[in-house]
Amino acid sequence: MVDLRSDTVTRPTAAMRQAMAEAEVGDDVFGEDPTVRRLEERVAELLGKEAGLFVPSGVMGNQIALRVHTRPGDEVVVAERSHLYHYEAGAPAALWGVQLRPVGDASGVLTAADVAGVVQGANDWEARTRLVCVENTVNKAGGVAVPSAAVAPVAEAARAHGLALHLDGARLWNAAVALGETPAGLAAPFDTVTVCLSKGLGAPVGSVLAGSAETIRHARRARKLLGGGMRQSGVLAAAALVALDDFERDGHALVRADHARARRLADAVEQAGLALVRPPDTNIVLFETPEPAAEAVAGLEAAGVRTVPFGPHAVRATLHRDVDDAGLDRAVAALSERYQDRAHVANKSDVTPGVSPT
Ligand SMILES: Cc1ncc(COP(=O)(O)O)c(C=O)c1O
Structure with a gap:
């Protein structure tokens, strides 16, 4: 079985397992796990921020960011395609009493006008806009990599209105490699950044929230509030450190290979007569299917390829380090076999909220 459901399905490598077995650990709630500290410092440095906080998941990183930037009744501007809006279980409302303001088009890339057009709060009857969240890459739009040149005017508009900025960089590593930019460069305009080690980098568990030392001090308390204070979590951080070593080796060869394979898969999709939602920038291939997505996914699975429905007539396939x-x-063979006799292009349906978040 070839599992293309998500880049979260990777298994730890032998080197990761060895590092986990040998990790030097302590109680991280007391701030005494040296391996966690090493990971936090290394990621903060890679992102050009003062401090980092190891958290169990990307969702927790994003939600802690919302906590530190907002108060109940505030509003947060997000892209309509964002993970925060679609796939975080209503957490902003449930946990913090804040509402999201989804804006923008199907690319998932915010513009300055998107932000400037919705800022409010001067009147008593309006929610106060406090924060803008940008996602990079944009998962729901098909792994779109957002260059810093596109982010700069958004950040400028946000700052002009006194808003804070958070980056959901679950796959920021992929964006950096695809764009030829550094993670720190892409993270520069933001107060806080979430990055995941458990997606494109292939670590088994974990994300890091990075920001100023002061912000991360508050974030630490919010992590505890959410039950995310872990004890000897150095066993997890150790695997993440190996994943970072692997990422940095040979000019990011592993991630580059995932992106190249995504392009090959995209070519195969088109050769099978199907339409791509857009050509892949990174490791995600999003395509349209003539039949309902659930049927397409079941058919591909029967042929040995696991994908996920990503809308009524859209399927997502994600490349990762466990796919050679x-x-x-x-x-590719399963795709061309399934569609060779039905090589008609799907109705150009838009991608509507799908069932797979990762
Ligand atoms: C863009 C984006 N942000 C955040 C998350 C949440 O990460 P996690 O599954 O680790 O909570 C994901 C993946 O699910 C994602 O794709």
């Missing part, structure tokens, strides 16, 4: 060229070949 042989796996990709099997996926």
Whole structure:
């Protein structure tokens, strides 16, 4: 079986397992786990921020960011395609009493006008806009990599209105490699950044929230409030440190390979007569299916390829480090076999909220 459901399905490598077994650990709630500290410092440095906080998941990183930037009754501007809006279980309302203001188009890339057009709070009857969240890459739009040149005017508009900025960089590593920019460069305009080690980098568990030392001090308390204070979590951080070593090796060869395979898969999708939602920037391939997505996914699974529905007629396939060229070949063969006799392009349906968040 070739599992293209998400880049979260990777298993720890032998080197990760060894590092986990040998990790030097302590009680991280007391701030005494040296391996967690090493990870937090390394990620903060890679992102050009003062401090980092190891958290169990990307959702927790994003939600802690909302906590530190907002008060109940505030409003947060997000892209309509954002993970925060679609896939975080209503947490902003449930946990913090804040509402999201979804804006923007199907690319998931915010513009300055999107932000400036909705800022409010001067009148008593308006929610107060406090925060703008940008996602990079944009998962729901098909792994779109957002260059810093596109972020700069958004950040400028946000600052002009006194708003804070958070980056959901679950796949910021992929964005940086695709764009030829650094993670720190892409993170520069933001007060806080969430990055995941458990997606494009292939670590088994964990994300880091980075920001100023003061913000991360508040974030630490919010992590505890959410039950995210872990004890000997150095066993997890150790695997994440190996994943970072792997990421940085040979000019980011592993992530580059995932992106190249995504382009090959996208070519195969088109050769099978299907339409891409857009050509892949990174490791995610989003395509339209003539039949209902659930049917397409079931058919591909029967042929040995696991994907996820991403809308009524849209399917997502994600490349990751556990898929090699042989796996990709099997996926390509399954696609062309399924669609060779039905090579008609799907109705151009828009991608509506799907069922898979990761
Ligand atoms: C863009 C984005 N942000 C945040 C998350 C949440 O990460 P996690 O599944 O680790 O909570 C995901 C993945 O699910 C994601 O794709």
